[in-house]
Amino acid sequence: MPVETSGFRLTVRLVVLFMRLEPRMNERPLAIVPVWFYDDQTGYQDFRQRIGSLASRWRVIVVVRDVRFLHELDDLSVSVEILPSPGGSRLQMLWWCLRLIPWIAKRNPDLVFLLGSQVAPVRLGLPASFPTVLYWNVHPSQLFDGNAPSRLARWLNVVSTRLSYFAAARASIVLPIGARLREDLVAHGVHPLRAVTVPLGVSESHAAVRAHTPRRYLPGEPLRLIIAGSINAERGRDVMFEAIALLKKQSLPVHLTLVGATGPQLEECRSRVQRLGIQEQVTLLGRLPGQEIPAQLAKAHIGLSLVADRPWNYFNPPTKVYEYLANGLPVIVSDIACHRDLLAEGGPGWFCQFDAKDFARVIRERLENPSELELVSKLAYQEGGKALWSRLEPDFISLCRAARNWNASPAVI
Numbered sequence: 001m002p003v004e005t006s007g008f009r010l011t012v013r014l015v016v017l018f019m020r021l022e023p024r025m026n027e028r029p030l031a032i033v034p035v036w037f038y039d040d041q042t043g044y045q046d047f048r049q050r051i052g053s054l055a056s057r058w059r060v061i062v063v064v065r066d067v068r069f070l071h072e073l074d075d076l077s078v079s080v081e082i083l084p085s086p087g088g089s090r091l092q093m094l095w096w097c098l099r100l101i102p103w104i105a106k107r108n109p110d111l112v113f114l115l116g117s118q119v120a121p122v123r124l125g126l127p128a129s130f131p132t133v134l135y136w137n138v139h140p141s142q143l144f145d146g147n148a149p150s151r152l153a154r155w156l157n158v159v160s161t162r163l164s165y166f167a168a169a170r171a172s173i174v175l176p177i178g179a180r181l182r183e184d185l186v187a188h189g190v191h192p193l194r195a196v197t198v199p200l201g202v203s204e205s206h207a208a209v210r211a212h213t214p215r216r217y218l219p220g221e222p223l224r225l226i227i228a229g230s231i232n233a234e235r236g237r238d239v240m241f242e243a244i245a246l247l248k249k250q251s252l253p254v255h256l257t258l259v260g261a262t263g264p265q266l267e268e269c270r271s272r273v274q275r276l277g278i279q280e281q282v283t284l285l286g287r288l289p290g291q292e293i294p295a296q297l298a299k300a301h302i303g304l305s306l307v308a309d310r311p312w313n314y315f316n317p318p319t320k321v322y323e324y325l326a327n328g329l330p331v332i333v334s335d336i337a338c339h340r341d342l343l344a345e346g347g348p349g350w351f352c353q354f355d356a357k358d359f360a361r362v363i364r365e366r367l368e369n370p371s372e373l374e375l376v377s378k379l380a381y382q383e384g385g386k387a388l389w390s391r392l393e394p395d396f397i398s399l400c401r402a403a404r405n406w407n408a409s410p411a412v413i
Contacts, residue, residue, distance in 0.1 A: 133171065
């Protein structure tokens with residue numbers, strides 16, 4: 001009798017234990033995703049598509065620093081927490097990363113997805129047992145200027161750069177968005193098997209996924225150019241405006257639309273456009289919701305990506321080029337390494353120097369050869385199809401799962 005009683009009690013305990021564990025077993029694993037959005041953030045697409053992919057398979061908590069970023073995520077199936085920061089400086093960003101460490105550790109997630117190179121230092125304070133994926137989207141030299149004017153700032157930036165690489169080497173998996181970023185990570189101590197390139201990708205909602213109508217240019221109409229994204233001197237603002245002014249003097253029909261400039265950038269653009277007298281040749285739209293960008297691209301003949309030759313631009317592939325190509329839009333790009341990696345001679349675009357006269361030359365050649373635009377547009381659409389996020393997403397998800405050495409059950413696939 002005592003044996004039967006003890007056996008019964010053991011069975012009851014096992015049943016109770018199973019009942020307590022069953023909800024957890026059926027519950028999707030928890031992923032915490034901290035992301036630092038800048039005050040002048042111009043695009044959210046690559047962040048949103050990675051968050052959305054995770055949210056379709058994990059329970060996701062996104063951590064941001066300010067309430068004003070909530071509306072960028074309100075249509076995603078995620079919980080959003082605010083860990084406030086009083087400002088958006090680099091020093092405040094590092095302090096925010098330090099505060100994130102106990103916040104994350106307290107919640108004991110199944111996966112930590114550090115969404116951006118700037119939050120890499122968080123990895124250093126987390127337990128080694130925490131599976132961590134680091135999205136490496138920009139080179140540290142862009143985040144932390146080693147040539148800052150003050151000695152203290154230079155020292156802080158050097159330390160921050162080293163911490164970023166040190167943290168990357170300790171992540172479970174690092175996901176650079178380009179081959180040059182990956183090579184640089186490996187050179188700074190990241191194991192080659194832990195650094196896997198997953199390109200930026202373009203969401204179908206931002207691409208011409210239906211039957212593509214090639215761009216056609218009719219002689220005499222304005223050649224419509226567009227640039228979408230951050231607009232400043234480094235991104236070709238002055239080169240473009242001066243080239244448009246040169247073409248106007250030559251009575252050549254051309255029109256430039258700029259999408260994405262905000263605040264001081266927009267005011268500076270307006271000032272320069274007025275000073276050069278090209279108000280009729282330039283349209284400034286400011287920042288638009290992402291879903292409205294394809295309609296603007298559809299009106300253009302050619303997309304622009306003019307980037308100055310800076311150390312970080314050697315590594316960082318430009319987001320906008322992927323988006324142009326996915327919409328069947330031929331491109332004119334500056335002749336630097338990051339563009340050469342994406343485009344070949346005779347491909348879906350043309351190269352120019354980061355110079356107003358040379359940029360104007362390339363535009364004149366397009367005006368003189370109107371029939372080529374249709375062919376180049378078809379090439380752009382073919383290349384752009386390779387950059388759709390739906391094609392890249394399976395690798396992204398597999399890598400996130402591999403980070404925690406976890407075999408997903410059918411319930412969470």
